Amino acid sequence: xxxxxxxxxxxxxxxxxxxxxxxRVITGTVTAADSGKPLSGVSVALKxxxxxxxxxxxxxxxxxxxxxxxxxxxxxxxxKTKEVRIGTGNRVDVTLHNDTANLPERLGTxxxxxxxxxxxxxxxxxxxxxxxxxxxxxxxxxxxxxxxxIFHDALRNPLSTFSIDVDAASYSNVRRFINYGQKPPKDAxxxxxxxxxxxxxxxxxxxxxxxxxxxxxxEAPWNRNHKLVHIGLQGRRIPTENLPPSNLVFLIDVSGxxxxxxxxxxxxxxxxxxINELRPQDHVAIVVYAGAxxxxxxxxxxxxxxKIRAAIERLEAGGSTAGGAGLRLAYATAKKYFNPKGNxxxxxxxxxxxxxGESSNAAMERLIEEERKSGVxxxxxxxxxGNYKDSKMETLAGKGNGNxxxxxxxxxxxxxxxxxxxxxxxxxxxxxxxxxxxxAAKVKAYRLIxxxxxxxxxxxxxxxxxxxxxxxxxHAVTALYEIIPVGVxxxxxxxxxxxKYQQQKMNPLAMKSDELMTVKFRYKKxxxxxxxxxxxxxxxxxxxxxxxxxxxxxxxxxAAFGMLLRESEYVKRFTYEEVIAMAxxxxxxxxxxxxxxxxxxxxxxxGITARK
Numbered sequence: 196x197x198x199x200x201x202x203x204x205x206x207x208x209x210x211x212x213x214x215x216x217x218x219r220v221i222t223g224t225v226t227a228a229d230s231g232k233p234l235s236g237v238s239v240a241l242k243x244x245x246x247x248x249x250x251x252x253x254x255x256x257x258x259x260x261x262x263x264x265x266x267x268x269x270x271x272x273x274x275k276t277k278e279v280r281i282g283t284g285n286r287v288d289v290t291l292h293n294d295t296a297n298l299p300e301r302l303g304t305x306x307x308x309x310x311x312x313x314x315x316x317x318x319x320x321x322x323x324x325x326x327x328x329x330x331x332x333x334x335x336x337x338x339x340x341x342x343x344x345i346f347h348d349a350l351r352n353p354l355s356t357f358s359i360d361v362d363a364a365s366y367s368n369v370r371r372f373i374n375y376g377q378k379p380p381k382d383a384x385x386x387x388x389x390x391x392x393x394x395x396x397x398x399x400x401x402x403x404x405x406x407x408x409x410x411x412x413x414e415a416p417w418n419r420n421h422k423l424v425h426i427g428l429q430g431r432r433i434p435t436e437n438l439p440p441s442n443l444v445f446l447i448d449v450s451g452x453x454x455x456x457x458x459x460x461x462x463x464x465x466x467x468x469x470i471n472e473l474r475p476q477d478h479v480a481i482v483v484y485a486g487a488x489x490x491x492x493x494x495x496x497x498x499x500x501x502k503i504r505a506a507i508e509r510l511e512a513g514g515s516t517a518g519g520a521g522l523r524l525a526y527a528t529a530k531k532y533f534n535p536k537g538n539x540x541x542x543x544x545x546x547x548x549x550x551x552g553e554s555s556n557a558a559m560e561r562l563i564e565e566e567r568k569s570g571v572x573x574x575x576x577x578x579x580x581g582n583y584k585d586s587k588m589e590t591l592a593g594k595g596n597g598n599x600x601x602x603x604x605x606x607x608x609x610x611x612x613x614x615x616x617x618x619x620x621x622x623x624x625x626x627x628x629x630x631x632x633x634x635a636a637k638v639k640a641y642r643l644i645x646x647x648x649x650x651x652x653x654x655x656x657x658x659x660x661x662x663x664x665x666x667x668x669x670h671a672v673t674a675l676y677e678i679i680p681v682g683v684x685x686x687x688x689x690x691x692x693x694x695k696y697q698q699q700k701m702n703p704l705a706m707k708s709d710e711l712m713t714v715k716f717r718y719k720k721x722x723x724x725x726x727x728x729x730x731x732x733x734x735x736x737x738x739x740x741x742x743x744x745x746x747x748x749x750x751x752x753x754a755a756f757g758m759l760l761r762e763s764e765y766v767k768r769f770t771y772e773e774v775i776a777m778a779x780x781x782x783x784x785x786x787x788x789x790x791x792x793x794x795x796x797x798x799x800x801x802g803i804t805a806r807k
Contacts, residue, residue, distance in 0.1 A: 255376035358663035386757035387645030397429035432669035448545035454512035465608035473497030484521030485514030518549030547584030573597030617668035748781035771801035
């Protein structure tokens with residue numbers, strides 16, 4: 196036991212030293228020595244750390260290492276393990292030779308493969324040897340189709356209405372693709388989730404409403420003839436000690452599809468972080484589902500952390516996936532122990548691959564709409580790759596008064612479940628909607644950047660029965676509008692003919708006003724069903740781009756990055772290099788390093804794009 200603790204300490208210290216030191220990115224390809232063909236699913240690990248990557252379908256990998264270097268370990272079942280010392284360069288190409296004598300005969304013998312590799316055995320707690328054997332050349336991941344927002348005539352269609360979105364799952368999922376040396380599918384890129392991944396530190400609200408509103412206007416960096424409007428909504432941050440007690444139900448997918456190291460093992464490690472944040476007044480029950488659903492832990496106070504951890508550690512994966520049954524049991528458990536003065540929430544952790552009982556997106560939507568009436572909120576945590584069902588989990592979170600995060604590594608788990616504990620688990624406002632009315636005397640046309648899956652009809656804004664997004668403690672929401680000013684011709688907007696049977700008339704007062712737009716917010720307190728209204732007016736006083744706040748330029752850089760990923764026609768000839776330059780000048784203090792990570796990711800993608 197002492198030896199094991201010593202090894203854990205050594206590993207932790209080596210990881211810490213790596214984190215604090217200067218870093219660089221190593222890239223390369225791994226090929227088979229006999230055929231020269233690229234090898235997919237090769238585990239590329241930095242020896243004696245938890246840092247690793249995997250090769251994509253083209254044999255390409257990218258891994259961040261200390262500037263001082265180290266040793267890379269390349270592992271693939273059926274191939275001889277190879278260790279390569281990192282030199283001064285930033286590229287390491289490797290060839291692997293066959294090792295058929297040690298090839299596992301079946302899935303159940305993959306652990307024997309680890310024992311055969313003592314050099315990397317201990318630091319492989321999150322490696323994907325299973326995935327290396329069964330890394331799919333096919334891909335059954337599912338994403339909801341996105342039709343990019345177009346420009347609308349401000350005179351004929353002056354209202355833009357949408358539900359807010361604080362989810363950031365798309366960002367970490369996009370990062371996963373880029374870290375594998377791949378450009379993500381277009382529909383995996385939800386630009387608003389990329390923008391809202393970052394903390395903008397807008398002013399805390401000071402009045403009766405739990406929000407503050409910040410607006411700015413300047414030129415659009417990718418089209419200087421257009422304007423860009425930045426709208427920031429900041430939720431009140433409530434100290435953890437002042438948050439209400441929680442009645443939590445962990446709903447954990449233990450089906451066979453979760454039997455991969457970046458799924459159930461990563462899930463367990465993530466929940467250990469969350470368990471550490473629990474307070475004595477919080478209670479946790481655990482429901483699991485595979486071919487059927489079952490309660491494996493009755494509600495247990497947060498003070499009994501070891502009991503909760505032990506229940507998590509005992510979980511093993513196997514069987515089919517009765518997600519609908521699991522959801523029903525989890526909600527029933529939450530309702531049975533409902534705390535009328537507390538936070539009642541189901542936390543679903545899954546790859547979304549439901550295949551028994553209610554499983555279609557429509558069936559899930561009906562189920563969750565029925566359950567949300569109970570006052571129980573929902574958090575969805577996604578794990579894994581290859582068969583990942585993003586569309587289903589986005590539907591669940593969107594319809595279930597919930598939020599949605601994708602956990603691709605332990606840093607993301609820490610961000611979502613520790614750093615943003617209050618925002619993830621404690622709702623301060625529900626059914627939050629935004630509606631903008633544009634002054635057609637100043638705005639010829641406008642388009643909302645992102646939020647395509649969150650659009651609402653104009654009449655939905657005042658309809659308190661219409662579901663919308665929820666905002667957690669300390670969460671912020673950012674939205675961007677691209678505007679074509681009156682008097683500016685644009686290739687992206689062609690007005691329609693004058694109407695024959697009716698006329699569109701402008702209010703004469705609009706011509707005299709210096710108002711560009713009116714921004715309205717509706718929200719409900721978590722325990723109420725009647726909405727409250729906030730109104731904010733933005734005057735037509737644009738400032739030069741170089742005089743805008745870091746927040747404005749940062750959000751514009753991330754939006755441009757997302758449009759490039761989606762191959763948007765509106766981004767024109769803007770480049771990844773221009774994204775990087777603008778982000779570099781706007782990253783600010785960046786205490787958590789998330790903005791530096793984005794810049795490094797943009798550089799990586801720029802390199803991937805340049806090679807194609």
